[in-house]
Amino acid sequence: MVSQLPLHPCTGREAAAAKAAGAVPYAGGTDLMVRRAAARRTGQEPPLVFLDRVATFRGITALDGALRIGSLTTMAELCSHPATPGLLGAACATVGSPALRNAATIGGNICTASPAGDSLPALYALDAEVELCGVDTNRRLPIDRLIIAPGQTALKPDELLAAIIVSTDTADRFYYRKVSPRLANALAKVSLAVAATVHDQVLLEMRIAFGAVGPTVIRCSEIERQCRNRSLADLAQSARRLADLAAETIRPIDDLRSSAAYRRTVAGNLLETCLHSLCAPTT
């Protein structure tokens, strides 16, 4: 019975069993408590299982060439940790407000699977993987296989997000920009996260991810392909053409935060600005 389940499990396995039995995982609570305020009024409240004592979901650890970020790591911890990839830190610093970032976790941001979730474009651009913990299973997935649709993930009923794995030795330049009506407590209308590797004035590799312009984050693989192995000078020349291509690639929608036309125009402009900034000589 659900009522017999531990409220504060200490292992991923126990927590996964509680979820399988119908309890709702609670990480930082910042999405959950807003949603439950509505549920409370309708009297439908499945029990909570608090994840904060699951040690294996905590902390940031260096692996060989990669970083393992426990799903319970808060946005504030990520922003202040020296090992956090710059792109991810920049994105997480735009979430909500300072006090919200003290509670909000990266795992909660991912599992909410909002099209406007701010960590997601950065994680897509970093080719992040997620580590999932079930009662009897452990598996890894690329981030884009975890997020299926708005509010929907590939987590099985008994699975929890344990950690995020990002490679530490790929991209050496990044660009991040979130466009929102206000700097604090405002969701993105459009966001762009780009990770690039440059050697000898040649762009070797670039990964482009747009947020809030589709049901899930949009990677622009065709544009990435066109940019690869070109000199920075040449890329700067083609910035507008590539930006127009990006604007055609995405399929934004009209919603309460913005119109499709605005999102399309701004998305193109962001990529143009990004290309110019990545191609600018570093001092």
Next chain:
Amino acid sequence: MNSHLISFQLNTMPVSVETTPDARLIDVLREHFRLTGTKEGCGEGECGACMILLDDRPTLSCLVAIGAIDGKRVITIEGLRETPGFAILAQAFNDAGAVQCGYCTPGMIMIAYALLRDQRDPDESSIRRAMAGNLCRCTGYAMIVEAIRLAATRRGQSW
């Protein structure tokens, strides 16, 4: 959800409360412990009126389920009142005219306390960034920024 016994430190006291673990911390503080200095503005994380310190970090108590604070430490504005820092902040808010209706003030003082604990002498932009999640419908913010600057100059070794 079934009731559970939740224990935590509240200001200087160890306390326990028997409640459903999904009760909001703000409701437990105000209704069970009668600590009504913590205000509810929006109830959805947008305004900062419900700010408390959870394990020393500014946290929005309208977004915290009581089950999540078992074994942790909560400081409310009533707890802060007992500190020398509070006296300096209260005087500075008074002198700068930073309190009008006063509804946002407990949250603003919480944020100011934590900011001055972490930074000795924050500049205006650091103060504004720290306050980004606290709304005030009366003062226009300039007086609150001024109050925090003033408190920074008067703080001495108080915290």
